[in-house]
Amino acid sequence: MASAKRGAPDLAGAGSALAAVETLKGVGAKLGESLRAAGIATVADLWFNLPLRYEDRTRLSAIRDLLAGQQAQVEGVVTAVERGFRFRPQLKVAIQDAAGDSLALRFFHFHGSQAQQFRVGRRIRVFGDPRPGLFGFEIVHPSYRFLADDESAGLNETLDPIYSSAKGVGVATMARLVQQALQYLPVHTEDLLPRPILLLAGVEADWSVERCLNTLHTPPAHVSLAELGAGRHPAQRRLIFEELLAHHLSLRRQRSELQAIGAIALKSRGKLRSALLSALPFELTAAQRRVLGEIDQDLRQARPMLRLLQGDVGSGKTVVAALAALQAIEAGAQVAIVAPTELLAEQHFRSLSNWLHQLGVEVAWLVGKITGKARGRVLQGILDGNVQLVVGTHAVMQSSVVFKRLALCVIDEQHRFGVHQRLALREKGPSKFEVPHQLVMTATPIPRTLAMTAYADLDVSRIDQLPPGRTPVRTVVVSNERRNEVIERIRENCQHGTQAYWVCTLIEESEEVQAQAAESAHAMLQAALPELRVGLIHGRLKPQPRSEIMAAFKAGEIDLLVATTVIEVGVDVPNASLMLIENAERLGLAQLHQLRGRVGRGSKESSCVLMYQSPLSSTARARLETMRETNDGFQIAERDLELRGPGEVLGTRQTGDMQFRIADLRRDADQLERVAAVADQLLTEYPDRVEPLVRRWIGAADRFANV
Numbered sequence: 001m002a003s004a005k006r007g008a009p010d011l012a013g014a015g016s017a018l019a020a021v022e023t024l025k026g027v028g029a030k031l032g033e034s035l036r037a038a039g040i041a042t043v044a045d046l047w048f049n050l051p052l053r054y055e056d057r058t059r060l061s062a063i064r065d066l067l068a069g070q071q072a073q074v075e076g077v078v079t080a081v082e083r084g085f086r087f088r089p090q091l092k093v094a095i096q097d098a099a100g101d102s103l104a105l106r107f108f109h110f111h112g113s114q115a116q117q118f119r120v121g122r123r124i125r126v127f128g129d130p131r132p133g134l135f136g137f138e139i140v141h142p143s144y145r146f147l148a149d150d151e152s153a154g155l156n157e158t159l160d161p162i163y164s165s166a167k168g169v170g171v172a173t174m175a176r177l178v179q180q181a182l183q184y185l186p187v188h189t190e191d192l193l194p195r196p197i198l199l200l201a202g203v204e205a206d207w208s209v210e211r212c213l214n215t216l217h218t219p220p221a222h223v224s225l226a227e228l229g230a231g232r233h234p235a236q237r238r239l240i241f242e243e244l245l246a247h248h249l250s251l252r253r254q255r256s257e258l259q260a261i262g263a264i265a266l267k268s269r270g271k272l273r274s275a276l277l278s279a280l281p282f283e284l285t286a287a288q289r290r291v292l293g294e295i296d297q298d299l300r301q302a303r304p305m306l307r308l309l310q311g312d313v314g315s316g317k318t319v320v321a322a323l324a325a326l327q328a329i330e331a332g333a334q335v336a337i338v339a340p341t342e343l344l345a346e347q348h349f350r351s352l353s354n355w356l357h358q359l360g361v362e363v364a365w366l367v368g369k370i371t372g373k374a375r376g377r378v379l380q381g382i383l384d385g386n387v388q389l390v391v392g393t394h395a396v397m398q399s400s401v402v403f404k405r406l407a408l409c410v411i412d413e414q415h416r417f418g419v420h421q422r423l424a425l426r427e428k429g430p431s432k433f434e435v436p437h438q439l440v441m442t443a444t445p446i447p448r449t450l451a452m453t454a455y456a457d458l459d460v461s462r463i464d465q466l467p468p469g470r471t472p473v474r475t476v477v478v479s480n481e482r483r484n485e486v487i488e489r490i491r492e493n494c495q496h497g498t499q500a501y502w503v504c505t506l507i508e509e510s511e512e513v514q515a516q517a518a519e520s521a522h523a524m525l526q527a528a529l530p531e532l533r534v535g536l537i538h539g540r541l542k543p544q545p546r547s548e549i550m551a552a553f554k555a556g557e558i559d560l561l562v563a564t565t566v567i568e569v570g571v572d573v574p575n576a577s578l579m580l581i582e583n584a585e586r587l588g589l590a591q592l593h594q595l596r597g598r599v600g601r602g603s604k605e606s607s608c609v610l611m612y613q614s615p616l617s618s619t620a621r622a623r624l625e626t627m628r629e630t631n632d633g634f635q636i637a638e639r640d641l642e643l644r645g646p647g648e649v650l651g652t653r654q655t656g657d658m659q660f661r662i663a664d665l666r667r668d669a670d671q672l673e674r675v676a677a678v679a680d681q682l683l684t685e686y687p688d689r690v691e692p693l694v695r696r697w698i699g700a701a702d703r704f705a706n707v
Contacts, residue, residue: 019043024180034168035177041699046181047189047213048696049174050239050662051161054228057127058156058221063101066130066137073127074103075147081118093118095126103130104138123147159219159228182217185210192693193242194686201245201671201678207238231667243663244453244675245682246697249690251457252679255306258426258457261435263304264407268330273323275359280319287465288316294461295324298437299408304426305437308455310446311463312633313597314470317441318351320463321410324439325352325389329361333407334382335389336425336436338396340413342367342543343550343566348412349391351572356389366392366401369543396425403428409436413443443597444590446637453665453672464634472631473600475608477584477624486580486609487528493578494532494559498604500578502562503595505586521582522562532559539566565591567598574602584610584627585620589640592627619643641666661697 021040022032040046061072076095079102083091091107091114105126107114128142147153163174189210198205212235219228227233231240277284284292291309298305311317325335337352339345349365356363364378364387381387385404390396409425426435440458451460478486490500502525504518522536535558537549546566553561554573561567561576565587579599584592592610600606610624626639682689 021046021177024177027177031169031173034166038166038169039699040166043181043184044696045699046178047185048661049163049178050216052164053162054159054219054225055127055162056159056221056225058159060125060155062099063097063103063137064099066103068131068137069129071127071129073125075123075125076103078118078120078122078124081115081120083115091115091118095124102136104133104135105142105144106133106138106140109141117146123149123151125153157221159221159223159225161217161219178217182214185213189213190692192689192696193245193682194689197678197682197686198238200681201241201674203238203241204234207234209239209242211235212238231662231664236662240663240668241671241675241678242693243660243697244668244671245678246693247453247660247663248456248675248679249682250694250698251455252683253690253694255457258306258435259303261304261433262302263434263437264331264333264405264430265302266299266328266331266333266407266437268327270327270330272326272330272359272361276323276326276355279355279358282467284319285316285463285465285467287463288320291461291463292320292323294459295320295439296327298459299324299327304435305408305439306458307439308446308451308458308460309439309441309463310451310460311441311443312466313443313594314601315443315463315466317412317443317463318348319355321412321439321441322352322355325408325410326356326359326361328408328437329388331407333405334385334387334403335408335410336396336403336406336428337389337391337410338412338425339391339393341566342369342393343546344412345391345393346547347572352389352391361389362387363389363391366390366395367543368393368395370395401428403430405430406436407434408439410439410441412441444594444633444637450641450665456676462634470600471603471605473596473606473608475596475610475628475631477610477612477628480582480611480613483611486611487525489609490525490560490578490580491529491532494529497575498578499553499556499558499573499576500560501567501576501580501598502560503567503579503581504562504564505583518562518564525560525562529560533557534560534562536562537566538564565595567595572601573598575604577602577604577606578609579607580609580611582611583613584624585612585616587623589623589626589636589643592623593633593636596627596631 019042020032021027021035021042022029024043027035035041040049055071057073059073060075063074063076066072066074074095074097076097078093079096080094081091082093083089088108089110091110093105093107094102095105096102103126124144124146126139126142126144128139130137130139132138161175161178163171163178165171165174191209193201195205215223215233215235216239223233228236231237295305295307295309298307309317309320311320321337325337328335337348339348345367346365349363353363362381364381366375366378366382370378378387378390379401382390383402383404390401395401406425406428407430411425426438429435440455446455490502493500502521504521518536518538522534525532526534535549535553537546541549549558549561552558553576556575576599579596581587581592581595587595596608599608608627610627612620612624616624622639622643626636630636682693
């Protein structure tokens with residue numbers, strides 16, 4: 001091992017690269033605690049805490065060469081200082097460079113002593129984003145420093161890295177600690193990917209980890225800011241691939257560990273399934289049959305199924321789950337079906353009870369509102385095995401719920417749960433040597449790039465075919481100014497015997513957000529449409545009245561249902577053929593698509609009206625245009641990823657621990673195919689490299705460990 005750099009403290013005794021951050025100079029208990037809260041516990045964590053962006057202070061620009069929005073550094077003399085109050089306090093400073101050109105500096109947040117520093121005649125060096133002002137370019141809140149009259153200040157030799165701050169750790173402190181940690185990089189760093197692996201990955205093998213990190217933390221002046229900003233520098237590409245590979249491997253490892261535990265092999269003659277298929281008033285689609293075959297094959301194995309079932313709204317995932325459940329029940333086991341909301345869980349309970357009661361299957365309902373003796377009876381039935389299928393919410397995951405022989409868990413709308421909850425039911429298996437099979441369902445199509453990353457531990461099945469007789473929902477986009485036309489259309493629609501939804505994004509009025517509240521809309525529509533029966537439902541209603549309102553709507557006793565986005569999932573009313581979504585510009589594509597899926601569930605031609613409030617942002621306009629152009633949930637999911645990014649598409653709870661240091665799933669999707677191939681080779685030929693690689697990039701946040 002090479003010797004440490006001169007003047008650097010010897011960290012080898014403290015664990016080398018794994019030395020605690022407290023071993024660095026200036027890191028006491030309080031700062032150390034803040035760093036650990038930000039996921040930085042060791043010296044190596046600081047190496048891989050990569051800059052968010054860069055600033056170029058390696059050169060000076062003439063004021064006449066400034067370009068709007070392009071950061072620059074200029075030097076000049078203060079020629080005027082003005083303090084004023086125009087709407088709010090502000091400090092305006094004029095400077096002039098050697099060529100005689102002027103630039104304005106503007107400050108809105110400043111204190112008196114700061115203003116006094118600006119005196120006419122003082123030399124100053126300024127860095128910031130120029131923008132056009134009333135009398136030429138100006139920079140708002142630039143960074144600056146004053147120069148002595150005879151000072152010949154040198155320029156930086158490298159680009160300045162800008163790091164993210166954390167609670168209790170400022171940007172400057174983070175930069176100082178990273179530079180201190182880099183002193184030990186040549187001593188302790190290690191290339192974990194062998195050259196053959198790098199060549200297979202298509203990244204430049206000459207870029208060692210040490211070279212990459214030194215380059216990205218202290219980029220030479222000649223490195224292109226544009227290339228760094230786009231994530232296309234060879235040093236970035238090398239580390240991006242390694243990070244994506246580490247996340248992929250962490251999930252693959254979790255899958256292997258879970259499947260090594262074993263599961264009950266669920267084999268049956270299929271009598272219950274045949275009975276249900278004969279009783280159903282419809283035939284399964286070819287896509288449903290294909291997916292069911294994939295699930296069957298998994299359930300017959302003595303290792304746990306780990307499968308993600310994607311299906312667009314109305315594609316028939318629930319009946320597939322019911323048929324899978326019957327295979328487990330006929331084999332003498334129990335099944336749990338868990339949904340994120342009581343409304344969705346109740347919808348599943350009603351459907352499954354109707355289908356399975358006639359087959360003699362005992363179905364129980366378990367949510368938070370069930371208490372006392374009623375809860376006790378359900379828990380006892382689950383414990384003694386009389387309850388064969390339990391449907392509920394998070395309440396099913398509680399420690400007080402003990403199964404006799406749980407063999408299959410179905411989790412619906414997984415993105416609504418935290419990542420760890422996907423595995424929380426595994427401990428409810430019959431023994432520590434047998435865990436339940438897991439089927440994760442979602443009606444929110446996940447872009448392929450995200451599925452390859454966030455669900456690398458799951459096999460993926462898709463129901464990519466709607467049942468026959470379903471007609472695509474026609475979507476129109478209209479301005480709020482045409483509200484009266486829309487109300488008249490609802491009147492005509494309901495007078496012809498069909499029903500409609502009016503969806504609002506708020507429950508009560510708000511002065512801060514331009515959105516019509518559901519309660520106000522309900523009152524307005526009752527007045528405008530006195531001949532119609534208008535109902536109201538929102539998340540603040542108690543479960544019992546909410547269930548009664550939904551039952552009345554489904555029974556046709558309500559013509560127009562005013563609702564918040566509580567109806568996004570789990571509501572199935574075939575007679576509803578018109579949906580109005582108010583302030584549609586405020587919702588994301590996935591939510592708009594889910595809401596639209598509440599209509600078009602019968603054979604009648606259905607429409608969705610997206611009403612917006614002007615002016616529209618470019619992103620909102622793109623979302624509404626996408627909804628108008630396609631009904632394909634998978635196309636919508638890909639577009640949603642482009643517009644919003646992975647964290648919002650999957651849900652913050654789903655991606656809570658999947659925080660990338662340098663990778664960006666939108667930008668780096670082209671690497672994901674190679675990641676899967678390289679993972680296979682690394683696991684086969686270099687299995688000893690997997691654990692250090694995962695620890696390097698994910699560390700203690702290995703997302704599904706010890707759940």
